[in-house]
Amino acid sequence: MLSLTVNDHPYSVDVPDDTPLLWVLRDIIGLTGTKFGCGMAQCGACTVHLDGASVRSCVLPVAGAVGKKITTIEGIGATEIGKRVQQAWLGIEVAQCGYCQPGQIMSATALLAQKPMPTDADIDTAMASNLCRCGTYVRIRAAIKQAATGQASLPQTIA
Amino acid sequence: MTSPIDHARDDVDLQSPSRRELLKRGSLVVAFMWLGGASRVWGMKSGDRMDESHPLFAPNAFVRVGSDGSVQLVMPSVEMGQGVYTAQATLLAEEMDLGMDQITVEHAPPNRKLYANPLLGEQATGGSTTVRFCWTSLRDAGAAARYMLVSAAAQRWKVDPAQCTVARGVVTHSATGRTLRYAELADAAAKMTPPQKAPLKDPKDFQLIGKPLRRVDTPGKVDGLLLFGMDVRVPGMKIATVRACPSFGGRVASVDDARALRIPGVVKVLKIDNAVAVVGEHFWAAKQGLDALDIQWDRGVNANFTTEQMFADLANASEHGTPIVAKETGHPDDVKGKTIAATYQLPLLAHAPMEPINTLVHVQPDSCEIWVGSQVMARCADIAAKVTGLPPEKITVNNQYIGGAFGRRLFEESVGQAVAFAKQVDYPIKVIWTREEDIAQDCYRPAYYDRISATVDEKGKPVAWIDRTTGASVMASFAPAAMGKNGLDPDLVECAAELPYNIPNLRSEWVRHDFPEGMKVGWWRGVGPTHNVFVVESFVDELAHAAGQDPVSYRRDMLGNDPRVRGVLDLATQKAGWGQGALRARQGRGIALAAPFGSYLCVIVDVEVSPQGEVTLTRAVAAVDCGTVVNPNTVEAQIQGGLVFGWSAALYSGITLKQGAVEQRNFNDYRVMRINQTPPIDVHIVPSKEQPGGIGETGTVMAMPALTNAIFAATGVRLRTLPIDTSELVQDKDALKAVLSAVSSEDNQPADIAPHTGRVS
Numbered sequence: 001m002l003s004l005t006v007n008d009h010p011y012s013v014d015v016p017d018d019t020p021l022l023w024v025l026r027d028i029i030g031l032t033g034t035k036f037g038c039g040m041a042q043c044g045a046c047t048v049h050l051d052g053a054s055v056r057s058c059v060l061p062v063a064g065a066v067g068k069k070i071t072t073i074e075g076i077g078a079t080e081i082g083k084r085v086q087q088a089w090l091g092i093e094v095a096q097c098g099y100c101q102p103g104q105i106m107s108a109t110a111l112l113a114q115k116p117m118p119t120d121a122d123i124d125t126a127m128a129s130n131l132c133r134c135g136t137y138v139r140i141r142a143a144i145k146q147a148a149t150g151q152a153s154l155p156q157t158i159a
Numbered sequence: 160m161t162s163p164i165d166h167a168r169d170d171v172d173l174q175s176p177s178r179r180e181l182l183k184r185g186s187l188v189v190a191f192m193w194l195g196g197a198s199r200v201w202g203m204k205s206g207d208r209m210d211e212s213h214p215l216f217a218p219n220a221f222v223r224v225g226s227d228g229s230v231q232l233v234m235p236s237v238e239m240g241q242g243v244y245t246a247q248a249t250l251l252a253e254e255m256d257l258g259m260d261q262i263t264v265e266h267a268p269p270n271r272k273l274y275a276n277p278l279l280g281e282q283a284t285g286g287s288t289t290v291r292f293c294w295t296s297l298r299d300a301g302a303a304a305r306y307m308l309v310s311a312a313a314q315r316w317k318v319d320p321a322q323c324t325v326a327r328g329v330v331t332h333s334a335t336g337r338t339l340r341y342a343e344l345a346d347a348a349a350k351m352t353p354p355q356k357a358p359l360k361d362p363k364d365f366q367l368i369g370k371p372l373r374r375v376d377t378p379g380k381v382d383g384l385l386l387f388g389m390d391v392r393v394p395g396m397k398i399a400t401v402r403a404c405p406s407f408g409g410r411v412a413s414v415d416d417a418r419a420l421r422i423p424g425v426v427k428v429l430k431i432d433n434a435v436a437v438v439g440e441h442f443w444a445a446k447q448g449l450d451a452l453d454i455q456w457d458r459g460v461n462a463n464f465t466t467e468q469m470f471a472d473l474a475n476a477s478e479h480g481t482p483i484v485a486k487e488t489g490h491p492d493d494v495k496g497k498t499i500a501a502t503y504q505l506p507l508l509a510h511a512p513m514e515p516i517n518t519l520v521h522v523q524p525d526s527c528e529i530w531v532g533s534q535v536m537a538r539c540a541d542i543a544a545k546v547t548g549l550p551p552e553k554i555t556v557n558n559q560y561i562g563g564a565f566g567r568r569l570f571e572e573s574v575g576q577a578v579a580f581a582k583q584v585d586y587p588i589k590v591i592w593t594r595e596e597d598i599a600q601d602c603y604r605p606a607y608y609d610r611i612s613a614t615v616d617e618k619g620k621p622v623a624w625i626d627r628t629t630g631a632s633v634m635a636s637f638a639p640a641a642m643g644k645n646g647l648d649p650d651l652v653e654c655a656a657e658l659p660y661n662i663p664n665l666r667s668e669w670v671r672h673d674f675p676e677g678m679k680v681g682w683w684r685g686v687g688p689t690h691n692v693f694v695v696e697s698f699v700d701e702l703a704h705a706a707g708q709d710p711v712s713y714r715r716d717m718l719g720n721d722p723r724v725r726g727v728l729d730l731a732t733q734k735a736g737w738g739q740g741a742l743r744a745r746q747g748r749g750i751a752l753a754a755p756f757g758s759y760l761c762v763i764v765d766v767e768v769s770p771q772g773e774v775t776l777t778r779a780v781a782a783v784d785c786g787t788v789v790n791p792n793t794v795e796a797q798i799q800g801g802l803v804f805g806w807s808a809a810l811y812s813g814i815t816l817k818q819g820a821v822e823q824r825n826f827n828d829y830r831v832m833r834i835n836q837t838p839p840i841d842v843h844i845v846p847s848k849e850q851p852g853g854i855g856e857t858g859t860v861m862a863m864p865a866l867t868n869a870i871f872a873a874t875g876v877r878l879r880t881l882p883i884d885t886s887e888l889v890q891d892k893d894a895l896k897a898v899l900s901a902v903s904s905e906d907n908q909p910a911d912i913a914p915h916t917g918r919v920s
Contacts, residue, residue: 016423019443027398027441032390033383035562036442037513038594042826045513073383089381093373093792096800097240098380099387099513099562124835131826133513133563134240135803137837139796157373157792159260 002066006031007075017063021055022046024062025072033073033102037131044130047103048072054110056129073102081147082109088147091156096134104130108144117148220273221251221297222304228342230255230262230328235274235293236284237266237534238376239561239568240800241855242793243289245374247297249789253367254301254360255308256325257341264375266558269540280638282537285569285682287756287853290789294851295359302357304348311347312339362787362848371792376560388532388559389517389591396519396587397426399580400445402454403434403600406819408677409459411435419448428452431579438588446593461675461819466606469816470504473608473672477629480670483645485652489664491614494623499705500612503694504880506813508604508683509821511829514562515597518577521587526553527578528587532561534568542575547582565804566682569637570602598829599821602681603814605631605674609694614664619706620716623664626655626694631673633680646671653687654860655695659724659754660717675819684804685859688755693881696751696864701877710750710868711737723759723784726845728752731761731782734843745769745890746777747873751865756853758785759845762802762861765838766869771898772888774870776806776838783842783857786849794854795842801858802840807832809863813882 004011006029013028025031025048034057037045041056048057049071050064076082085108088094095101104127111118111126118126123144132140142154223231232251238244244264252262267274271282278288305325312330313320316337324331328341362368379385404410414435416428424444429436435454439445519530520543527547533539533556540554547554561568577590592600607630614623632648634641642648647669656667674680683689703713711732718724732738735748742748745768752761765778781798788794811830815822823829867878874888889895 015441015443019441023441023443026390027443030392032386032392035387035513036389036515036591038826039446040594040825040827043513077382086381090373090377093371093377093796095240095374095377095380096242096796097513097561097563098377098385101380102383105381128833128835131513131831131833133511133565133804133831135800135807135832135837136796137803137834138799138840140834141837155371155792157371159373 002062004062004065004070005068006070007072007078008069013062015062018061020058021048021060021062021065021070022057025057031072031074035099035102037100041129042131043100044103044107045100047106047130049076049106049110052110052113054107071106073106076106076109079109081112084147085109085112085143088143090159091152092139092143092146092154093157094136094139094143096136100130100132100134104132104140108140108147111144112148118144220267220270221300222255224304224308224341224345224348226342226345228340230257230341231265232262233265233267235267235276235282236289237532237536237558237561237568239284239532239534239564241289241797242374242790243284244376245372246290246789246793247293248375249367249372250293250297251301253365254298255305255328257328259367259372259375261328262375267536268558269536269554269556271537274536280641281535283569284534285566286686287855287857289855290851291757291853294787298359299356302359303353306354306357307348307351308341308344310351311344315339315347368789369787369791372790374793385560387514387562388519388530389514389562391519391530391559391589393519393521393530393587396589397438397440397584398442398445399429399436399438399588399590400442400449400593401434401436401576401580401590401596402449402452403576403596404456404458405599405821406456406458407461407464407675407679409433409462409819410457412455412457414455415453418451418453422447422451427584429580429583431576434576436580436590438584442591458819459677461677464675464819465817466507466815469507469606470608473606473629476670476672477608477610477627480629480672482627482668482670483647485647485667485669486656487666489623491623491625491664491666494614494664496614496616496622498612498614499702500610501698501701501879503607503609503611503697505607505609505690505693506881507606507816508808508812509598509601509814509823509829510565510567510681510683511598511826511831512561512563512565512567515594516567516573516592516600517589518574519587519589520577520581522547522578522582523585525549526555527581528555528557529574529578530557530559531574531577532559532564532568533571533574534561534564534566535571538571539574542571543578546575546578565684566686567602569682570679572602572679573600594825598814598823598825601814601821602679604683605633605680607690611694611698613698613702615702615706619702619708619713621660621662621702624662625666625668627668627670628652628655628691628694629670629672630690631680632671633682633686635673636680637682650687651690653691654753654755655687655691657754658695659719659721659752660699660714661719662717684801685755685856688753688860689805689856689863692751692753692755692860693863693867696753697867697877697879700749700864700868700871704871709738714750714752721754723845723849724752724754727759727761727782727784730843730845731763731780734782734841735763735780737763745873747869747871749865749867749869749872751861751868753860755857755860757850758783758852758854758857760784760798760857760861762865764865764869766866766873768870768873768888770890770894772885772890772894774810774883774885774888776836776866778838779840779865781840781842781858781861782845783854784845784847785852785854785857786847787851788844788847789851791844794844797854798842798858799840801856801860802862803832803837805859805862806866809866809881810883
């Protein structure tokens, strides 16, 4: 049995040590916000935080997450930066199909935690691992800046 | 794509069909049916599933008002990121005088009678037709519901309905100030006679239409709680993953599953004719089981097929095949003069959306229930009935939000596969394809071999034009009824037969050359226009260059009479500053102009190409005239996203075949564009009161030629084959040497991404 802490909740799971964390989250624990896109850390849809740092859960053996604080998209809104990022994401209307967006939001939140005022180059480096086939990149960049500065550079949608 | 059943070209006004026309077409008439009593049900058997799920008042198939105050809007089209749930909900809510926060949306079940898209002749989402098809009919449905609710109030108050107003679902009798909520009126309204046609709002009174409203689905996409098909869980469910024969048309010869069955969590191994599935308690067990199988394939008739063979066959067909003429004006063969000719080759394309194919199915002795995101709900039900042998009324299909489709979910064969596995077990199984399987078993955008030529006058202007395209038909298998009497596929020549230019002698023709048996064709974002606008707009650019003229003024000189074409050309060139300021060496600006899907677009792309041939997009400007806009935020998003999708394919995408199988595996070798390669994209929408045009695919249609024309401007190299081969853009033989000598062995940076420079290579 492995003990995990996900979004501040304890879970006990009975799976082989090398089961990727992604499938433990989705299939065993039932948190489906973290997505499967490629299975080889090429797309970033599976991004979660381990002690605040972004990792690709599709290639992280669950044993490697034991004793660490795991945060998923379901829990990121409880953090101050995560909440700002989600608000910016909605204000600008970043999401189209939305499948990649949990991973995008997790990577963006980790970036802002590390660099509160990221440059374009910082955004490129931090976000290049997250694919979006709908091509929402222009708005992802603008939303990160909006979350960072609190200033809206693009018109906001009417809620 | 063009309508498989050519209603758009009928004399009948599609937007306001008479009731007789609706009955004749059998599509929208039951929009005005309700479930109040058997005598009033049109065209539905009393046992139909529609009755079961909802309460009191269903004045039609799109609106359900409950006495608890809930208002559900049933969405005829599927949401896959293009914003249609919000658009369709907006049209209904506008005419019902409801706020968007007062409604919830539901996926429509399979039901061609109620939900068929008349522009496609099928219950289908695609072809950038959604707002075009329901712009009037959904507003009619909302207005009909409002009419009946107001009538119920007026009757209760014994007043003239004309004295009543509605705001936020509350009916008010102006003179007395009495109010009644929709919830209180639902029961009585259900007994009202539906109106022949309720009056629609004057556009000047629109509260919702035309505004950048927040989408109804995005909050759940941001907090991670919205379910995609991949996320659905039902009690007792197990998870399976699949491998089908990699070479098209091949079969399973034998399977040794001994090792697989020993893996913890593996439950069972299932076989069908051409594929093997491993069922597990969770995906990882299933995946490990799949990798532990020893499968021997009978690789079938295509065992030696290659892309080289495919293009050789296409070239041969182009030279020697019999073309089907799509359009001919004048006498293009008889015009004398200087002739310029070019051959363009476009590759097979996969869709590669973020969400791989997945289908959840539960087959029981007398029922089959499916949870899947689909663009063709009724076809999913049909294939399930066929595979299970169950009657249609025993099949339930629950649509889901789709994690990107770009045309992939127009094909139901993967649902048939899942049902074929599910009927071998008694529990629900969720079949999830790996990314590798998703790429290997796609329905591919055909490859094309296009020969185009023009005879020009002394000013270099084309007076004759012949465009012969050669490739497979998608329409022939998707909607055979839509093929022309002469065998023409109308989509295949869209934006080739009709140009925004005035060319007196023109022929557009197609030589049909189908895929090998067992290989599946598919609709890919932008369909015929994406293919043809690349060829046409690249070739127009070639002609401009041959004439020594600026590409914009060259186009302007050729325009036909439609002012909307000129409108977007003027707007884009003005916003981009075309012709102003100097560009440096190896910088270039390219333009594309077209009128796909009932809309008009002009896109201008700026690039910089390094001496080593790396392409950087530095800016894009798009002008779009799509008629009346329902949600301008969505229009901008779709253009931006569509452009990225198209550029990504132009830069990187080409499916290649070896031994009859796809060589590409995952995003490492089927590369797609990332944020560090994406330029600023400015979208300018032309204000218009015209009928809505299509939007979902239009950005993709414009992307590739605008990019390659910019590359030509930057380098003088004309790219006639996609994907772009950057080795053709190397400045000179010393350019590569300079890099090789500069990079030392300690300096090994990842070749894939150069984050700080945004270069692609």
